[in-house]
Amino acid sequence: MKNKGLVLSLLSVLSVCSCANAQDTIGLFIYDSNDTFMASFANSVEEGFDAMGVTYLFQAAGRSQDTQNQQVISLLDQGSSLSVINLVDRLAASAIIEKADKSGTSLIFINREPLQSDLNGHPNDFYVGSDSEQAGDLQASLAEQLFVKGEMDAKTCPYDKNGDGVINLVIIKGEEGHQDTELRTARCTKRLIEDGYSINVLTTATGNWTTEGGYQAMETIAKDYYDVSDPDKQEIELIYCNNDDMAAGAVNYLKDKGVLINAAYSDQPIQIIGFDGTQTGRRLVEDGYIYGTVLNDAVTQGAHVCALAQKILAGEDTSDVEQIDRVSGKTITKSTL
Amino acid sequence: MEPAPQTIGKSNFFHTLAFRMGASFGTLILFFTSAFATTAYFTFNNYVTTSAKTQAEATSDTMAANYDDYFSSVISVSNFVASEVYNLIDPAASSASLSSDFDSIIAVKTDLSSVAFFSYSGDECLVNDSSFSFDGHNVSATDWFLNAVRNPTLNIFTPSENNSFKLSKVLPYAKGSSMGVLMVQVSSLASSVYKVDLGGGGHAVIYDKDYKLIYDSEDSLLAEEEVSVLKDTVIGYQVRDLGDHTYLISQYTISNTRWRLAIFQNFDAVGQTLSNFVITTVIIAVAFFFVSMVVLSFLSNSVTKPLKRLRNSMQVVEDKGYTSYEPVSVSGTLETRDLARNYNEMMLRIKSLTDDVIQEQNAQRLAELHALQNQINPHFLYNTLDSIVFLIDDGKKKEASEMVVALSRFFRISISKGRNIIPLEDEIEHVRNYLLIQKLRYKESFEYSFDVDPQLHDLRVIKLILQPLVENAIQHGLLNKEGVGRIAISGHMNGDILVLTVRDNGFGIMPDKIADIYSSFKDKNVYNGVGLKNVYQRLKVYFGEKADVKIDSVLDEGTTITLFIPVKERKINEE
Numbered sequence: 001m002k003n004k005g006l007v008l009s010l011l012s013v014l015s016v017c018s019c020a021n022a023q024d025t026i027g028l029f030i031y032d033s034n035d036t037f038m039a040s041f042a043n044s045v046e047e048g049f050d051a052m053g054v055t056y057l058f059q060a061a062g063r064s065q066d067t068q069n070q071q072v073i074s075l076l077d078q079g080s081s082l083s084v085i086n087l088v089d090r091l092a093a094s095a096i097i098e099k100a101d102k103s104g105t106s107l108i109f110i111n112r113e114p115l116q117s118d119l120n121g122h123p124n125d126f127y128v129g130s131d132s133e134q135a136g137d138l139q140a141s142l143a144e145q146l147f148v149k150g151e152m153d154a155k156t157c158p159y160d161k162n163g164d165g166v167i168n169l170v171i172i173k174g175e176e177g178h179q180d181t182e183l184r185t186a187r188c189t190k191r192l193i194e195d196g197y198s199i200n201v202l203t204t205a206t207g208n209w210t211t212e213g214g215y216q217a218m219e220t221i222a223k224d225y226y227d228v229s230d231p232d233k234q235e236i237e238l239i240y241c242n243n244d245d246m247a248a249g250a251v252n253y254l255k256d257k258g259v260l261i262n263a264a265y266s267d268q269p270i271q272i273i274g275f276d277g278t279q280t281g282r283r284l285v286e287d288g289y290i291y292g293t294v295l296n297d298a299v300t301q302g303a304h305v306c307a308l309a310q311k312i313l314a315g316e317d318t319s320d321v322e323q324i325d326r327v328s329g330k331t332i333t334k335s336t337l
Numbered sequence: 338m339e340p341a342p343q344t345i346g347k348s349n350f351f352h353t354l355a356f357r358m359g360a361s362f363g364t365l366i367l368f369f370t371s372a373f374a375t376t377a378y379f380t381f382n383n384y385v386t387t388s389a390k391t392q393a394e395a396t397s398d399t400m401a402a403n404y405d406d407y408f409s410s411v412i413s414v415s416n417f418v419a420s421e422v423y424n425l426i427d428p429a430a431s432s433a434s435l436s437s438d439f440d441s442i443i444a445v446k447t448d449l450s451s452v453a454f455f456s457y458s459g460d461e462c463l464v465n466d467s468s469f470s471f472d473g474h475n476v477s478a479t480d481w482f483l484n485a486v487r488n489p490t491l492n493i494f495t496p497s498e499n500n501s502f503k504l505s506k507v508l509p510y511a512k513g514s515s516m517g518v519l520m521v522q523v524s525s526l527a528s529s530v531y532k533v534d535l536g537g538g539g540h541a542v543i544y545d546k547d548y549k550l551i552y553d554s555e556d557s558l559l560a561e562e563e564v565s566v567l568k569d570t571v572i573g574y575q576v577r578d579l580g581d582h583t584y585l586i587s588q589y590t591i592s593n594t595r596w597r598l599a600i601f602q603n604f605d606a607v608g609q610t611l612s613n614f615v616i617t618t619v620i621i622a623v624a625f626f627f628v629s630m631v632v633l634s635f636l637s638n639s640v641t642k643p644l645k646r647l648r649n650s651m652q653v654v655e656d657k658g659y660t661s662y663e664p665v666s667v668s669g670t671l672e673t674r675d676l677a678r679n680y681n682e683m684m685l686r687i688k689s690l691t692d693d694v695i696q697e698q699n700a701q702r703l704a705e706l707h708a709l710q711n712q713i714n715p716h717f718l719y720n721t722l723d724s725i726v727f728l729i730d731d732g733k734k735k736e737a738s739e740m741v742v743a744l745s746r747f748f749r750i751s752i753s754k755g756r757n758i759i760p761l762e763d764e765i766e767h768v769r770n771y772l773l774i775q776k777l778r779y780k781e782s783f784e785y786s787f788d789v790d791p792q793l794h795d796l797r798v799i800k801l802i803l804q805p806l807v808e809n810a811i812q813h814g815l816l817n818k819e820g821v822g823r824i825a826i827s828g829h830m831n832g833d834i835l836v837l838t839v840r841d842n843g844f845g846i847m848p849d850k851i852a853d854i855y856s857s858f859k860d861k862n863v864y865n866g867v868g869l870k871n872v873y874q875r876l877k878v879y880f881g882e883k884a885d886v887k888i889d890s891v892l893d894e895g896t897t898i899t900l901f902i903p904v905k906e907r908k909i910n911e912e
Contacts, residue, residue, distance in 0.1 A: 065592045066401060073573045091491070092590040094546045095597055099571040115488070115595075118546075176416035182490040189513045201512035204423055 026056040026309065027075045027083030029068055031112070033060035035209065036245055037276045037296060038086055041111060044302025045084060052310055065089040072096055076103050082312050084305060087112040090179060094118040097125050106312045108305055113179065119323050124312075128304045130296045131326035132180055135275065136187020138294040138331050142273045143167070143192060143238060145333070146291060152197065159271055161237050166198040169238040170225065172217045172246050174209045181206075184242050184275065202235060207246035214241065214249020226270075228259050239272045244281030244293055247274035251289045264288045265334065277332050285334055292333035301327045354644070355637045359630065366629045370622045381614055386576075389607045390585060394574055397587035397600045400533050400541065405592045411523060412492050412593050414442055414449065415506050418519050422454060422510040428463040439466035450501075450524040454508070455482070457516040476520075481505040485518050494594050496551040500525055526552065536603025538582045543596050551596060567599055576604055583608050643673035647680055659688050697878030700871055724778045740777050743770040753800055758879075758907075761828065761835075762794035768803045768826060775811055783815045783822030793828055796835055796904050799879050805868030806839040806898050814843020814896060834883065835902040845892035854888060869898070881906050 028045060030038045042058065049056045057075060061068035065088040072083060076099060083100070085107060087093060093114030100107050106124040113127050147167055151157035155165040162168070171189075174181040185204070192199050205220050207213030218239075227233040241247035250272065254260040260268055265288045274281045277295030284290040304325055311318055330336075350356055421438060425431055439452040443466055453465035459477025462469075476482050481495035485505035493505045504521040535541070540555035548564045566577050572588045585604045590597055643665075650665045662684050667677045721744055728737035750767040753759050765787060772785045807824060815822030825840040846854075858873045869886065876884035883903040890896040 065590055066398065066405070069572050069590060089590065089592045091593060091595050094595065095572050095588075095590045098546075099573075102571070115491075176419060179490045186509060186513065193514070199512075201423075204420065206420075 024055065024081050024313070025075065025078065026054055026313075027072065027080055027085070028056050028058045029071055029083065030058075030060050030086040031068065031088040032063045036278045036280060037243065037298065038111060040278060041086070041298040041302060044298050045110075045305050048302055048306030049309070052306065052313075054309075054313065061088050063088055065092050068092075069096070073099065076100060076105055079103065080105055082106045082108070082309055084108045084110060084309065086110045087114070090114055097122050100125070108308055108312075110301065110305060113324070116324070123319060123323070126308060126318075126321065126323050126325065128301055128308065128325045128327065130180075130301065131328055132183035133187050134326070135294050135296065135329045136184045137191050138329050139184065139188040139240060139273055139275060140191035140195070142292045142294070142331050142333070143169075143188070143240075143271075144195065144197075146271050147197070147238070149196065158266075159237060161234065161269065166200050167192065167238055168200045168202055168235050169240060170202050170221050170236055171204040171240045172214055172221075172242065172250055173204055173206045174242040174246070176206050181242050185240070188240050207241075207249060209243055209245060211245045211249040211252070214246030215253045216249070217246065218250040218253040222253070222257070226259070228257050234269070236270050239270060241272065241274045244274040244276045244278045244284070247272055247290055247293070248280050248284060251284055255289070260289055262287070265291045277330070282332065282337060285332060285337060288334070292331055295330040295332050297327055297329060353641070355634070355641045358637045359633060362633050363626075363630060366626055370625055374618045374622045377618060378615060382611055385607055385610055385614075389604070390574070390576070393585040393602050393604065394587060396533065397574075397585070397602060400600055401587065401589040401591075401598055403533075404541075404543075404589075404598050407526065408494075408591050408594050410446070411449075411504055411521065414446065414452070414521055415492050415504055415508075415519060417442070418452065418454065418521075419506070419508045422464075422508050422517065422519075424512060425510045426512070428454075428510070432464050435464040436467060439464065440468075442466075443468070448523055448525055449521060451520075451522040453520050454510075455518045455520065457486075457507075457518060459518065463510075463517055476518075481520065482518055489516075492593060494596060500552050502551065526554075535601065537605065538580070538601070539584070539603045540601050542599045542601070543591070544599065545596055563601075572597075639669045640673055643667075643669035643677055647677060650680075650684075654684070659684070659691050662688055693878050697875060700874045700878065720778055721774055728777070736777060740774060743773040743777075746770045747774060750800070757799050758797050759800045760794060761789070761796045761798050764798055764800055764803055765789055765794075765826070765828075767800070768807050771804055771807060772824065779811075779816070782818075783811070783824060785824040785826070787826050789826070789828035790830075793830065793835065797907065798835070798902060798904065799875055802872050802876070802900060803837065803839065805872055806900075809868060809898075810839060810841035810843060810896070814841040814845075818843055831901075833903055833905050835900075835904045837900040837902065838897055840895060840897040842895040845894055845896055846888070846890040847892070848890075851888050851890060858886070872900070876900065876902060879907055880904070 026049065028042060028049070030042050033039060046056070046058065059071045061071060068085075068088050069092065072085065075083060081104075083105060085096065087096075087109060090109075090112040093109060097107060097114075097118060101122065101124075104124075107126070109125070109127045109129075111129045113129055113132075114125075119125055119127065146159050147157050152160060152165050152167070155163050157163075160167065169189075171185055173185055189199060189201060202225050203221055205217035207215075207217040221236070225233070225235045239247075239250060241250060251260060254270065259270060265271065265285075268288070272284075272290040274284065274290050274293035275296065277293050277297070281290070281293040285292060304327060308318075308321065308325075311321070418439075421435060425435070428435075435454075442452055443449050451466055451469040453469050453471065454463045455461065455476055456463055459482050460475050462471035465471060477486075481493060481503045482505060484493040484495065485491075485507050489507040491506070494502055495505065496502045501522070501524050504519075504523065506519050508517055508519050509515065510517050540553060542550065542554070542563075543552040544550050544567070548567060560579075562579060566575070566579065566586065567588060569575065570586070570588055572590060574585060574587050576583065576585050578584075579601075583604045584601045587600045587602070588597060589599075646665050650662065654662050664681045664685075665677050667674050667681070669677075721740065725737050725740050725744075728734075728740065747767065747770040750759070750763050750770070753763070769787065776783065776785070803826065807826070810824050811822075815824070823840075823842045826838070827840075828835065828837045830836070854869055857870045860870070869888075873886040876886065880903050883901070883906060885901040887899040887901070888896070889899070
């Protein structure tokens with residue numbers, strides 16, 4: 001029995017070894033397959049992996065951190081030298097890092113940023129994602145292209161519908177409490193204030209990152225602040241959306257109510273600024289329903305992930321690589337499409 | 338080296354049938370029972386462990402989901418307040434309505450004891466529920482406040498005494514133009530979360546990333562041993578022995594908190610079931626083995642016991658000879674019974690044959706001795722030789738020559754090159770020569786005749802069976818008789834039996850004497866008796882029960898001796 005056990009364990013060790021050498025499976029875990037942006041991000045990483053000729057396992061967690069934990073553990077148990085993880089809950093990072101350290105597996109977190117304190121002291125773990133603060137700034141800069149400072153001061157800006165020199169805006173947020181929601185929301189208003197604008201945030205509503213959520217959020221907001229048939233109740237001049245899917249929902253609602261028309265952005269009574277620069281967002285810009293969106297650059301981020309992955313898999317020294325890699329976004333308007 | 342002498346004895350136990358049967362069947366049974374028991378154990382073990390583990394894991398998962406939901410529900414309070422205060426322009430003006438909103442929250446979520454919203458500097462409480470009283474002390478130095486300010490996008494959970502904890506978060510208000518800090522005091526986890534039976538010693542533990550205990554459903558402390566076990570797995574499942582119990586330990590992260598959850602579920606039942614199974618299996622296997630061995634030994638005994646008895650009997654016979662043979666008891670299987678029965682029959686047969694042969698040999702030796710004594714009886718020889726001399730003196734050369742020839746033939750047939758079985762023709766010739774010699778000696782005092790069918794001449798008989806009868810007839814019947822004595826010798830077949838008769842017309846034998854002769858036939862002592870008894874016993878030895886000798890005599894008229902010889906049943910072939 002003892003010998004048998006030894007042989008079995010040797011066999012399993014051998015199989016793990018051969019697996020790690022010949023067929024190292026890399027994990028690619030995203031929080032939800034229904035998220036348009038994450039789907040395109042994952043797609044970009046997959047293309048990179050295919051080009052590198054590595055074997056990978058792609059799994060989505062359906063917005064459950066427990067599910068994701070199981071998926072990650074199961075791959076770690078098989079022995080994997082690298083996993084790319086889009087966390088459901090970014091606070092779960094410390095446990096996953098601790099677990100991965102036991103098997104010497106490197107981790108690249110994407111899109112949802114672990115706390116700096118969780119990454120500290122774990123040089124094999126990295127983050128690649130967007131720069132949320134910069135993204136907020138870019139959203140603000142899009143607003144500033146519409147609401148030109150001089151015109152606002154002179155109260156002659158065509159988008160300042162009531163001509164009071166104050167931007168009346170509403171914000172459709174992602175999940176309440178979500179890091180990106182908070183940072184983007186806080187930054188896009190703060191920046192305007194810093195740049196000397198007078199703004200009035202009429203209200204905020206959450207749309208849970210989805211098109212339907214955006215539609216419902218817009219409906220809630222419009223109830224108090226916009227009525228196409230009541231000129232006294234047409235306060236909204238600008239809508240910030242935390243992502244393009246929700247912007248699409250808001251556009252759908254406003255089209256249904258006849259607020260938005262099939263025309264150039266400059267002819268619309270309300271200006272909308274989205275985020276992510278997904279296919280959906282680009283079409284809205286193209287069609288003139290929204291003024292612009294901020295590109296959360298999935299392709300560039302995907303390329304960064306793959307470059308880092310290649311380094312890790314080749315066993316190169318990664319000590320000089322910055323643990324946190326925030327990729328800058330870009331503004332997209334009709335003129336830059 | 339000389340080969341060791343072969344013995345039937347007990348010297349090599351390992352070569353016995355009992356040992357070989359026991360060893361081979363025992364090994365076979367042992368192998369199959371242990372193979373069966375092992376297979377059964379592993380199958381059962383795998384099945385029980387897997388299914389019990391799956392079930393227990395599902396229970397833990399559900400419980401973990403409850404904890405997740407619970408913390409989400411606390412966070413949803415924070416989110417709700419966040420949306421409430423965002424549009425709050427003047428806290429002082431709206432304080433009353435917000436405060437009543439906070440009261441409603443506490444009324445609905447009974448596990449919360451207070452909700453308060455502080456200024457970013459921490460020196461002012463902007464809004465609070467009606468039960469909360471701000472004592473004016475600056476809260477900005479407390480952990481929960483500092484951590485919230487340090488991580489403005491996070492809901493911070495901070496443990497406080499008695500399993501209670503605080504949620505704190507930085508919230509923008511006045512349309513994002515100002516910041517404040519929310520504090521939600523959770524007095525205890527809602528009972529619904531942990532009311533799951535985890536078995537003896539089972540409990541749920543919440544701890545932080547440094548494995549510092551935050552909450553324990555059983556109010557126990559996180560033992561050092563438990564901590565190291567938790568550190569082994571981090572997240573996932575494991576089965577471990579801790580203290581007196583076996584646990585399935587499931588570890589999770591709690592969503593939107595930096596805390597982790599470990600659920601210790603009592604897993605003793607599985608070990609208990611398995612050890613019960615092992616005990617039962619071992620008992621059955623051992624019992625089966627022993628019953629098999631008992632049956633086997635019974636079986637092997639039924640074969641080897643009778644064989645051993647046979648062997649012992651053979652050993653005795655070998656050591657001490659056939660005379661010491663005692664019948665072996667018949668027992669065991671059909672085969673061994675047959676064997677014992679046949680052995681007994683064989684031994685009895687051998688014994689009787691041996692006895693017969695010994696007896697016959699003795700009888701013959703004596704007969705030969707007697708015959709030789711008679712034949713080379715000095716008187717017989719002297720008288721014969723004297724007779725020959727007289728004949729020559731008288732000038733009876735022809736008679737002298739006949740007598741010499743008869744004497745020579747007489748002795749040749751007597752000796753017959755040592756053979757006992759001779760053709761009937763030779764036996765008759767022998768008697769004829771004898772009679773010729775006697776007749777010449779006694780000068781025509783008797784006559785004799787032969788009446789034997791020449792077809793019978795080739796039949797095989799034992800030698801020296803007629804001469805003693807003829808000698809008796811001359812000696813006791815005819816000598817000194819007045820008138821002419823007659824001796825008639827005849828032979829014919831009566832069925833399968835050769836009947837030889839010697840008849841004389843002498844004095845006859847007294848009936849008492851005949852009875853004595855008959856009874857002397859049964860006397861085994863061969864040295865005791867007369868020629869007739871010797872003939873009788875030799876016939877019995879050679880031709881069996883059907884052989885017989887009959888004496889008929891009438892006083893003063895004569896005697897007839899009849900020999901009955903079943904020639905086809907001759908048992909001893911020694912031609």
